[in-house]
Amino acid sequence: MRLVLSLIIFFSITVLVNAKEYRNLVDLPDIDDGYNIHVMYVLPSDGIDKEYDLNSKISMLIYQIDKWFNKKTKGRLFKEGQNLKFDRKSDGRIDITFLNIDLKDEVISREGINAVNVIQPAIARYGFNDPNKVYFVVYGGSNRDVCASSQLPGHQQKKITANTAALYYPGKRTGSCIENNGGFKPTFNNTASSVLHEILHVLGAVPKCAPDHLIFKNEGTINDGIGGHLSIEGDIMYSVQSNVTFANAEHLDFKSINYYNHNNDCLDIAKSVYVTPTVENPQLPTFSATE
Numbered sequence: 001m002r003l004v005l006s007l008i009i010f011f012s013i014t015v016l017v018n019a020k021e022y023r024n025l026v027d028l029p030d031i032d033d034g035y036n037i038h039v040m041y042v043l044p045s046d047g048i049d050k051e052y053d054l055n056s057k058i059s060m061l062i063y064q065i066d067k068w069f070n071k072k073t074k075g076r077l078f079k080e081g082q083n084l085k086f087d088r089k090s091d092g093r094i095d096i097t098f099l100n101i102d103l104k105d106e107v108i109s110r111e112g113i114n115a116v117n118v119i120q121p122a123i124a125r126y127g128f129n130d131p132n133k134v135y136f137v138v139y140g141g142s143n144r145d146v147c148a149s150s151q152l153p154g155h156q157q158k159k160i161t162a163n164t165a166a167l168y169y170p171g172k173r174t175g176s177c178i179e180n181n182g183g184f185k186p187t188f189n190n191t192a193s194s195v196l197h198e199i200l201h202v203l204g205a206v207p208k209c210a211p212d213h214l215i216f217k218n219e220g221t222i223n224d225g226i227g228g229h230l231s232i233e234g235d236i237m238y239s240v241q242s243n244v245t246f247a248n249a250e251h252l253d254f255k256s257i258n259y260y261n262h263n264n265d266c267l268d269i270a271k272s273v274y275v276t277p278t279v280e281n282p283q284l285p286t287f288s289a290t291e
C-alpha cells in the first residue's frame with residue numbers, strides 16, 4: 001500500500017515537474033454538459049514553444065471572437081445574444097490543452113489547406129477525439145498556403161472526422177499570416193475573424209441548403225469545389241476563391257435566412273448545441289447533412 005502511494009506521489013510530481021506552471025496537458029473535467037469547443041495549443045515535434053496557452057494570447061483571441069459573436073447575435077433569437085460554448089474551467093477561464101505531437105512541421109505545413117486533416121487524426125491519437133466536442137487548434141508552426149482552415153461537416157467525405165478548426169501561427173512563410181492578418185491583438189482583427197470563420201465551419205455553417213450558399217468553381221485554385229461559404233460580401237462566412245483575404249467581416253447572416261436564426265429546416269447556428277443559451281433540443285453540426 002505504501003509502495004503504491006509512493007508511486008502515485010512520484011508520478012504526480014513527475015507530471016507537475018514536466019508541466020510548466022498552470023499548463024494543462026489534459027482536457028480538464030467539464031463544467032458543462034460536455035458539448036463544447038475545446039481549445040488546444042499544438043506544437044510539431046520541432047516546434048518552438050511560445051507559451052500562447054500560458055501568456056493569455058489564445059485566451060485574448062477567444063475573448064475577441066466571442067465578444068463579436070455576442071454583439072452580432074444580440075436581439076435575435078435571444079435578447080441578450082448568444083455566446084460560443086468554449087470549454088471553460090470552473091473559474092471561467094478557457095480550458096486550453098497543450099500538446100506536442102510526433103510530427104515534424106514540414107509534414108503538416110506541406111498539406112496547405114488540408115493540414116487540419118493531418119492535425120485532427122494526430123490529436124485523436126493522443127485521445128483528443130471526444131465525440132461530443134469540436135476542437136479549435138492553435139498550431140504553433142507553418143503552413144505552405146493558408147493562415148487557418150477547418151473541416152466542414154456535411155461537406156466532407158464520410159471517412160473524415162470533421163470536428164477540428166486550426167489557426168496556423170505564424171503560418172505562411174511568405175506573406176506571413178501575422179503581418180497580413182494582425183496576429184494576436186486585443187481587437188477583432190483579421191486573425192480573429194479568420195478563426196471565427198473556421199470555427200463556424202466546424203459548427204456546420206454554411207449548410208448546403210442555404211439560399212446564398214456558395215461553392216467555389218474549379219478554377220485551379222486551392223479552394224476548388226469547396227462549399228460552406230456565403231456569396232454575401234461582408235459576411236463572416238464570405239470568402240473568395242483564392243482564399244487570399246477576407247473582406248472586413250461585419251455580418252453574421254444579417255438576412256437570417258442562411259445559417260443563423262432562420263425558419264427553414266437547414267442547420268442553424270442559433271440552435272446549435274455549441275452556443276449558449278440555446279434551444280431545448282439543440283442541433284449538432286451534422287444536422288440535416290445529406291451524406
Ligand SMILES: [Zn+2]
Binds near residue numbers: 197201228229239
Ligand atoms: Zn471558409
